[in-house]
Amino acid sequence: MSIVHTKIPEVIQIEPQVFADDRGFFFEAYNHQSFAQKTGIITNFVQDNHSSSKQNVLRGLHYQIQQPQGKLIRVVVGTIFDVAVDIRKSSATFGKWVGYELSAKNKRLLWIPPGFAHGFLTLSEIAEVLYKTTDYYAPQGDRTILWNDPDLAIDWPLSVQPILSAKDQAGKSLRTAEVFD
Numbered sequence: 001m002s003i004v005h006t007k008i009p010e011v012i013q014i015e016p017q018v019f020a021d022d023r024g025f026f027f028e029a030y031n032h033q034s035f036a037q038k039t040g041i042i043t044n045f046v047q048d049n050h051s052s053s054k055q056n057v058l059r060g061l062h063y064q065i066q067q068p069q070g071k072l073i074r075v076v077v078g079t080i081f082d083v084a085v086d087i088r089k090s091s092a093t094f095g096k097w098v099g100y101e102l103s104a105k106n107k108r109l110l111w112i113p114p115g116f117a118h119g120f121l122t123l124s125e126i127a128e129v130l131y132k133t134t135d136y137y138a139p140q141g142d143r144t145i146l147w148n149d150p151d152l153a154i155d156w157p158l159s160v161q162p163i164l165s166a167k168d169q170a171g172k173s174l175r176t177a178e179v180f181d
């Protein structure tokens with residue numbers, strides 16, 4: 001695996017070593033020892049999540065103020081534009097975002113540490129996203145920041161209005177959201 005640092009140093013793109021031939025391919029999606037050695041991050045993943053979304057569905061920007069979760073994201077079907085927003089007030093990159101295309105084809109993973117809001121837009125007809133988390137889902141701490149907050153100015157690759165859940169439509173601006181110190 002190779003590590004690609006982003007403009008927010010704590011968010012890391014991971015490019016696995018893929019072994020492909022005329023039969024198909026094989027790669028290690030996650031290896032605890034390699035992940036720790038290559039990233040310097042020692043963590044314990046406690047939950048695996050799997051979501052399926054149709055084209056133009058935008059999920060996010062989600063985070064948990066209680067039991068904050070680090071997430072290791074990958075796509076097994078289709079393509080998404082995946083976004084991480086730094087919502088740690090004490091950080092030099094507070095309010096900054098990074099976004100990357102993750103797909104079943106490119107097999108890239110994205111590490112998003114605790115203290116970040118996360119969201120994605122489905123670019124393909126359908127996308128299935130798998131992600132590991134470092135803490136359990138805590139509905140009492142679940143929060144959402146508006147996907148289109150003008151202060152964030154995320155450059156979503158949209159050609160039509162996104163499909164949003166009621167929860168995501170009711171998100172708060174970064175200025176009014178409960179964030180991390």
